[in-house]
Amino acid sequence: MKKSIATVKLLLITIHTLSVYLIYFLGLMAVSVLRLNFESWRNLAMKTWAKGVALILRMNIHITGTPPAPPFFLVSNHLSYIDIVVLNSVLKTTFIAKSEVKKWPVIGFMAKTMGVIFIDRARIRDVTRVNKVVSEQLNERQGVILFPEGKTSSGVSVLPFRSPLLKHPATENIDVSYAALSYSTGSSDEPAYKSVNWWEDTPFYKHIFKMAMNKRITANIYFGKNTVRNPDRKLLANKLHEEVSKIFKPMVSEKEINHESNNRSKQGIE
Secondary structure (H helix, E strand, O other): HHHHHHHHHHHHHHHHHHHHHHHHHHHHEEEEEOOOOOOHHHHHHHHHHHHHHHHHHEEEEEEEEEOOOOOOOEOOOOOOOOOOHHOOOOOOOOEEEHHHHHHHOOHHHHHHHHHOOOEEEOOHHHHHHHHEEEEEEEEEEEEEEEEOOOOOOOOOOOOOOOOOHHHHHHOOOEEEEEEEEEEEEOOOOOOOOHHHOOOOOOOHHHHHHHHHEEEEEEEEEEEEEEOOOOOHHHHHHHHHHHHHHHHHOOOOOOOHHHHHHHHHHHHHHH
């Protein structure tokens, strides 16, 4: 039964995503012809999409603190691709994403036309280009979100922050907002660190199916009370990591992760 329900959920998400994007794309052409700013139209489309996906997945989103208003530069820990849904449901924003996403069939094209900022982390020089784009993208209609960990995690703790992409807010002496994400699932569901967080080598299509099998998902967003500013990007990264770690709620312990890893190793040997 769970598999059947998960299949229906994913079908509905696909239909919803394509429908919202088609309407967005048609409206985008009109916006281009009239030479209007597209961010407001994009924000409406993304919020509609995010709230629809959350509804289909039976995801409740709880907010602690006050979401920043544009223009803002915000950093957050990163747990899953579903973070995009959660943050878009409450913020007017674009994201800095790894360049690999741009190559994904259909999704890559959609993300590009939605104004996502892509970075090739393998090329050091690309950081300079991205920081320039970020400076151009920050305006009264949208903020920019960065996941400075550089990868998703299991939810044990907040991974160290990489500082290169914080060069722009450091150099320009910009106040940086911060938030922490965590998830939980229903009592009869698989724990969120396994079924919501995407940090292992599970293929995307298998993981999203497993996530859809959950009866209920709760997403918690904790927004920091203050902002952080520092002209040194490394010091800025360290301070932001410290502040995000303070408000982050661990989803699993290191002991549990190690125990499961040892069990899998023993099973593999046997």
